[in-house]
Amino acid sequence: MSGLPKVELHLHLEGAAPPAFIRRLAAEKHLDISGIFDARGNYRYRDFRDFLKVYEAATSALQTPEDYRRLTLAVLEESAASGVVYSETFLSPDFCGGRDLAAWREYLHAIREAAEEAERKQGIILRGIVTCIRHFGPEKARETALCAAETADHWLVGFGIAGDERMGAPKDFRWAFDCAREAGLRLTAHAGEWGGPDSVRDAVRDLAVERIGHGVRAIEDLALVDELAETGIVLEVCPGSNVALGLYPSFRAHPIAELDRRGVKVTVSTDDPPFFHTTMAREYEELHRAFDWDEGQFRRIARQSLDAAFCDADTRTRVAQKLEA
Template sequence: MTLPKIELHLHLEGAAPPAFVRGLATEKKIDISGIFDDRGNYAYTDFWHFLKVYEAATSVLTTPADYARLTRAVLAESAASGVIYSECFLSPDFCGGRDVGAWREYLHAIREAAEEAERQDGITLRGIVTPIRHFGPEKARETALCAAETAGDWLVGFGLAGDEKVGRPKDFAWSFDCAREAGLRLTCHAGEWGGPDSVRDAVRDLRVERIGHGVRAIEDPALVDELAEAGIVLEVCPGSNVALKLYPNFRAHPIEKLMERGVKVTVSTDDPPFFHTTMAREYDALAEAFGWDDGVFRQIADTSIRAAFCMEETRDKILKRLEKAHA
C-alpha cells in the first residue's frame, strides 16, 4: 500500500536485517550461525527464545559505527515501505553498557545516520530510550539517567521493553519519574504477554500516555472503556502478535474491536525481519482481513503522528506531508 505511514513501535536492533547481522558477524569473526534457519532467517521457537536470539543478534553491534550502519539499513527498509516518520526504541544497555559518556557517542552516531537518511530518503526518526525489563529495576535506573542526560529535540521518549512477566511496572517507577522530570514522554510495553492487568498497572503506576502492544486489554471491557476515555494510545503490532502466536491470524486480531470501542490505535512492525513483515505488509494484511479502505489508514496515520513524541515543529511538518498526500 503506497499511503505514507507513521511508525511508533520499532526496536532498532530488532529491525536489523539478517544479512546485515550475518555480514557484521563475519567481519568480526563472531559465530552466531545458530540463530538463523537454513534460509538465512532468524529462527526461534517462542517469545522467550526470541528474546535470546534477539540479544545474540545484538551482540555483534559493538561500536557507534556499527549502530550508524544499522540505522541507515533500517531506515532504508522503512522508507521503502512508505514510512515518513518513525520512532525507534534504543537501549543504553546495548549502546555503551549504560555508561553516559559511551551512550552519548552511540547516540551521536545514530542521530547522524538518521539525519543522513532524512536528507536522502525523506524519513524522519526520533528516539525512545528503553530499559530492558528482565535486566531489573537497578539497571533501569542507570538507563533512565542516560536518557535524562540526553533528552531533547531528538531523544524524545522513555519506555520499558523486554519480558513482561518479570517484575511489576511499579518496580520501575523511579526510572519513569526521572525520565518525566527530564521532559521525556512515556510509553511502556504491556498487554502482550501480560494480561489486561499489566496494562492497567502500567497506566496507573507509571503514568504513561502510550502502551506498547496493549491488545490484551480487549479481554477486560471496563479497561477498554478506561483507555478510550483517557485517550491512551496503543502501539499495535498485528504481524508481531500473529507471528508469536498470540492470535492465530490477522482476522482474529482485536485491533478493529479496539477501534470500534473508541481506543486510539496505531500500527507498527515491532521487529520486522523477525516476524517477516514490513509496514506495507501490515497495511495489506489489515486491508485484506478487515476490508479497510484508504480512509481508515489515513485515520491511523493521523492518530499516529498526533500521538508521536516529537516536538510540535516536527509534527506540523509531518502533518503537512500527510495532508498533501491525502489531498
C-alpha cells in the same frame, strides 16, 4: 494501501536489523552466531523467550557506534521503502555502551548522524525513545533512565520499558520513569502482550504512561477498554508481531479492529519486522484483507499516530505535510 504515507511509533532498532546485515557484521568480527539463523538465512526462534535470546545474540554483533550508524541507515532504508515518513525507534543504553553515559553519547551521536543522512536522502524522519529492559531489573533501569535524562532533547523524545513483561511489576520501575518524566521525556511501556489486562492497568497507574506498547490483551476486559477510550491512552499495536509469536492465530482474529471500533486510539507498527517477516506495507495489506479497511481508515490511523507521536510541534507540522501530500 502500501503506497500510503505511514507513521510508525513502535520499532526496536536492533530488532529491525535485516538478518543479512547482522550476518555480514558478525563475519567482519569473526563472531559465530550462525545458530540464530535458519537454512534460508532468516532469524530462527521457538517461542517468545527464545526470541529474546536470539534478539540479544543478534545484538551482540553490534559493538561500536559505527555499527549502529550503519544499522540505522539500513533500517531507515527499509522503512522508507515501505512508505514510512516518520518513525520513533526504541534505543537502549544497555546495548549501546553498557549504560555508560560517555559511551552512550557516542552511540547516540552515530545514530542521529545516520538519521539526519536518511532524512536528507529519503525524507524519512526519525526520533528516539530510550528503553530500559525489564528482565535486566530495576537497578539497571535506573542507570538507563539517567542516560536518557542526560541526553533528552528535541530528538530523544521518550522513555519506555521493553523485554519480558512477565518478570517484575511496573511499580518496580517507578523511579526510572519519574526520572525520565522530570527530564521532560514522554512515557510509554510495553504491556498487555504477554501480560493480561491487569498489566495494562498497572503500567498506566504505576508509571503514568500516555502510550502502551501492544496493549491488545486489554480486549479481554471491556471495562478497561472503555477506560482506555475515555482517557485517550494510545496503543502501539503490532498485529504481525502478535500473529507471528502466536498471540493470535491470524490477522482476522486480531483485536485491533474491535479496539478501534470501541473508541481506543490504535496505531500500527511492525515491532521487530525481519523477525516477524513483515513491513509496514505488509501490515497495511493484511489489515485491508482482514477487515476491509480502506484508504480513509488508514489515513485516519496515520493521523492518529502522528497526534500520539512524542515529537515537537515543528516536526509534527512537517510530518503532517508529508501525510497530506
